[in-house]
Amino acid sequence: MDVFYACMFAAFGLIFGSFANVAIHRIPKGMSLFRPGSHCPHCKQKIKWHDNLPLISYLILRGRCRHCQKKISFRYVFLEGLTGILWLASYLAFGLTPLAIISCFVLLAFIILAMIDIDTFEIPDGINIFLALLGVISMFVAPIKGNFLTVDYKSRLFSLLSSLLLLLLFYVSGRLSKKELIGGGDLKLLIAAGLFLGWELQLLGLVFASLIGVLVEIPYRLLSKKSLKARLPFGPYLAMGFSLALFFGLRFLEWYLAFFQLT
Numbered sequence: 641m642d643v644f645y646a647c648m649f650a651a652f653g654l655i656f657g658s659f660a661n662v663a664i665h666r667i668p669k670g671m672s673l674f675r676p677g678s679h680c681p682h683c684k685q686k687i688k689w690h691d692n693l694p695l696i697s698y699l700i701l702r703g704r705c706r707h708c709q710k711k712i713s714f715r716y717v718f719l720e721g722l723t724g725i726l727w728l729a730s731y732l733a734f735g736l737t738p739l740a741i742i743s744c745f746v747l748l749a750f751i752i753l754a755m756i757d758i759d760t761f762e763i764p765d766g767i768n769i770f771l772a773l774l775g776v777i778s779m780f781v782a783p784i785k786g787n788f789l790t791v792d793y794k795s796r797l798f799s800l801l802s803s804l805l806l807l808l809l810f811y812v813s814g815r816l817s818k819k820e821l822i823g824g825g826d827l828k829l830l831i832a833a834g835l836f837l838g839w840e841l842q843l844l845g846l847v848f849a850s851l852i853g854v855l856v857e858i859p860y861r862l863l864s865k866k867s868l869k870a871r872l873p874f875g876p877y878l879a880m881g882f883s884l885a886l887f888f889g890l891r892f893l894e895w896y897l898a899f900f901q902l903t
């Protein structure tokens with residue numbers, strides 16, 4: 641590990657985390673990501689660049705707008721910090737490689753789509769297309785290497801087949817139970833993420849996502865007295881499941897295969 645590169649990844653993560661906040665706010669409204677510049681949601685005053693530094697400005701301004709003194713939502717800082725940490729993790733896991741850089745943007749897309757899904761119950765097509773593009777690029781330059789398993793272009797192309805099987809499975813079980821089991825945006829996310837993760841990590845990520853979803857939603861709904869049948873934004877769980885699969889999936893699969901002496 642090189643401290644300089646580690647700092648660069650973390651710093652750019654903070655900056656792109658700040659961009660994620662803008663994207664989460666503007667994409668569902670169909671607004672431009674770049675114009676106009678940032679402004680306070682309460683008093684509409686433009687935010688100067690020196691008040692718009694990730695984390696630092698929040699601390700200096702003590703979490704309040706310089707003009708109207710209204711509180712700045714903690715969510716902004718949280719997402720900036722989270723992006724910074726995930727970008728650093730990407731460098732620590734994959735080194736200074738094309739995979740590390742592509743992973744950074746995949747994780748950024750995951751954060752943006754998870755939050756938009758929570759806010760609006762939709763995953764915008766544009767983000768899934770962006771993910772699919774990253775997946776296609778990764779086929780040429782960014783294998784994911786474990787000790788003896790590798791996600792290469794074959795595994796990534798093969799994910800189109802596993803995606804097709806999953807689509808069929810959700811379609812048939814949806815028809816049988818007469819319910820929509822998974823949203824259209826979630827299915828597109830499954831296909832797009834598969835192109836980057838390969839079929840093994842795509843399926844493992846889906847399993848992780850379902851497990852986290854059940855573990856979080858059931859206690860949460862019981863405690864908050866929300867109906868267990870209320871609609872569930874699955875995007876955030878898919879994003880978490882796929883992220884875990886990206887960082888730990890191959891190691892988990894290798895451990896699993898060795899444990900049952902399948903290799």
Ligand SMILES: [Zn+2]
Binds near residue numbers: 706707709
């Ligand atoms: Zn203000």
